[in-house]
Amino acid sequence: MSGTATGRTEAPASEEPDFLEVRGLHAGYGQARVLQGLDFSVARGEVCAILGPNGAGKTTTLRALSGMVRGRGSVTLNGTELLGRSPEQAARLGVAHVPEGRGTFNDLTVEENLRIGAHLRTGRRNRAAVTADLERIYDYFPALRRRSRQAAGSLSGGEQQMIAIGRALMLRPALLLLDEPSLGLAPLVTRELFGIVRAVNEEERTTVVVVEQNAQLALDIAHRAHVLEAGRLVLSGPAREIREDGQVAEVYLGVSVRSRKAG
Numbered sequence: 001m002s003g004t005a006t007g008r009t010e011a012p013a014s015e016e017p018d019f020l021e022v023r024g025l026h027a028g029y030g031q032a033r034v035l036q037g038l039d040f041s042v043a044r045g046e047v048c049a050i051l052g053p054n055g056a057g058k059t060t061t062l063r064a065l066s067g068m069v070r071g072r073g074s075v076t077l078n079g080t081e082l083l084g085r086s087p088e089q090a091a092r093l094g095v096a097h098v099p100e101g102r103g104t105f106n107d108l109t110v111e112e113n114l115r116i117g118a119h120l121r122t123g124r125r126n127r128a129a130v131t132a133d134l135e136r137i138y139d140y141f142p143a144l145r146r147r148s149r150q151a152a153g154s155l156s157g158g159e160q161q162m163i164a165i166g167r168a169l170m171l172r173p174a175l176l177l178l179d180e181p182s183l184g185l186a187p188l189v190t191r192e193l194f195g196i197v198r199a200v201n202e203e204e205r206t207t208v209v210v211v212e213q214n215a216q217l218a219l220d221i222a223h224r225a226h227v228l229e230a231g232r233l234v235l236s237g238p239a240r241e242i243r244e245d246g247q248v249a250e251v252y253l254g255v256s257v258r259s260r261k262a263g
């Protein structure tokens with residue numbers, strides 16, 4: 001499994017270019033209007049990056065998709081409206097949200113944390129499938145297999161992020177939402193994590209929407225990217241084009257292309 005993502009060449013062929021379709025999405029908190037009418041779509045099997053400065057509304061976008069904040073407009077997943085659903089209903093429709101800060105249960109073991117991700121998959125028939133999925137997660141994250149009986153709180157930040165992503169994958173999501181997976185992690189650990197996300201996307205065809213401050217890293221694993229500023233999309237396009245257009249990268253993302261080439 002490659003831990004060094006080097007950029008994608010093209011989006012995967014998809015017969016469902018509008019697998020996730022966001023139209024005129026407004027959302028906020030009480031009087032605070034954050035999202036001012038977003039329009040974008042994500043094809044099935046695609047990795048979509050949402051980039052932009054602090055406070056632009058990236059986290060709020062993910063929260064609106066997973067039912068954690070109320071939104072206006074329309075968000076459909078495979079034709080089913082997501083707006084107006086509770087987080088649990090969104091999860092039942094296949095939306096798994098890994099929030100910023102991870103939300104692992106520190107006193108529970110790694111394996112207990114992972115099994116919580118499968119709590120919606122009950123019944124005897126599902127039991128064997130859940131155990132098989134646990135093995136799959138351990139294949140992606142061998143560090144978690146080695147520590148399966150340890151308390152999650154005793155693991156490193158990177159390993160806790162692995163637990164959070166693994167737990168989301170236990171839902172067998174149609175749509176995986178990742179909020180700032182690199183936050184607080186060393187560059188090498190972040191690279192490894194992004195390499196695994198990429199492998200999951202390729203092997204499971206899981207559609208991914210990732211919010212990231214580290215634009216360079218996100219553009220390396222994404223097929224498409226959207227840049228948000230003050231609740232509006234100011235730039236959308238194939239990740240490769242955004243990455244390769246040095247001016248765009250510098251103006252919108254603060255990515256210095258010259259230093260990248262040097263490094």
Ligand SMILES: Nc1ncnc2c1ncn2[C@@H]1O[C@H](COP(=O)(O)OP(=O)(O)OP(=O)(O)O)[C@@H](O)[C@H]1O
Binds near residue numbers: 053055056058
């Ligand atoms: N629970 C909340 N109540 C009120 N306002 C909020 C709440 N959460 C976020 N906001 C405000 O909404 C705006 C957008 O926040 P959001 O977290 O979506 O931005 P972001 O692009 O993810 O930023 P960051 O990169 O800093 O995480 C900000 O002005 C923020 O202060």
